[in-house]
Amino acid sequence: MEDINNLIPLDEVILDNRNEEELFEQARVRVFNSSQGTLNDFTENSPLASILQGQVFAGAEFLFYANQLPLALVVDFLKVTGVQRNLGTKAKVTLTFSITAPQPVSYVIPAGFEVVDVTSKYSYFTDSTLTIPPGLTQGSITATAEEVGSAYNLPAYSINNFIQPLTFLAGVTNTANAAGGTDEEPIATTIKRAIEQLNLKNLVSATDYELAAQEILGDGSRCKAIGLLGAQKQPGVLGAVHLFLINANKDPANDAQLTQVKSALSSRIQLGTSLYVSPMELINVSGDLIAELAEDVSPTEAADDLWQAYQEYLDPSTYPIDEDVILNEVEYQLRLTGVINKIQSLELNDLTSNIALPNAYTLPNAYSLTMTLIDSEGVVWEMNRGAGEFPDFEPTP
Known part of the structure; x- marks a missing residue:
């Protein structure tokens, strides 16, 4: 992707x-x-x-x-906002101790007992006293790494040495990975996280939702937020907010993009709000144009200009939401190109009338434009752009 x-x-x-x-x-x-x-x-x-x-x-x-002054100024400012830097965490591990033979009394390993890995580089200390009851030879207890850092997240069976020998203590190991160790957060990461938090605000209005979603999907994307519209697009659902999305490529958002938007915005919605996301629905619009070609304009040039104007007007990323496709407006946009003198007829989806959009989450999409252009000598040129267009097509009268 x-x-x-x-x-x-x-x-x-x-x-x-x-x-x-x-x-x-x-x-x-x-x-x-x-x-x-x-x-x-x-x-x-x-x-x-x-x-x-x-x-x-x-x-x-x-x-x-x-x-260092610019960095110091930023850090001092962020101190006022209460931002804290993550200094890292220590790894935790469960250790299993073994003794040479069952004892008649409880066998005790004190809290803070040190064990190390096979390289003797990483130390861990038991969190509390381990008591192995009489008659048993094994016992388990948690231990904490000596220092913070992800380096202490060691694999299973790699922590098996102890520094101080104890009578009857045979061995120690970790049957599961040590985990939870994190490194100290770089100052640049702290600043980035803090600024993201400062820019974060709860989503209230439809515009809030739309701008937030478009920021995630990037320039050229589109979002329509509709309140009280449920997961199945049923109206009147209390607390529901349904987002309809077009990605930066002007296509309906795919599953990965829908998941990304929902995950990013879920933490910012108000209590009692249910957020739903769907791809924007598109209606393909096929045009059929018959027009007189302007003087000194080649048919190919005219076809390219007309198709570009047709696409720009019926662009789902910019077309006004919840507004029908008006036939006269399409004619006007085509005449503005200057490559035709007069439009004899224009059909949209085989109709000489407006195209009604069924709802507020449906937009038109320029699908194809078939053109019949007549020059001043009465020669007829037929061309097609968009769906069904032939590569390297050269028009002939």
């Missing part, structure tokens, strides 16, 4: 991108020119070079922190 959105991130703000080498070279040239060549010993470890290097270091340090 194609990406629905075509977006690029904003460029990072750098107040000054010069490094120490560039600063030193610019300082060397400046000193040399200002002294008219008197100060010219810039060899390594020379007094003049050492002084300049110290000054350049101080300048580079200043620029380093100055370049």
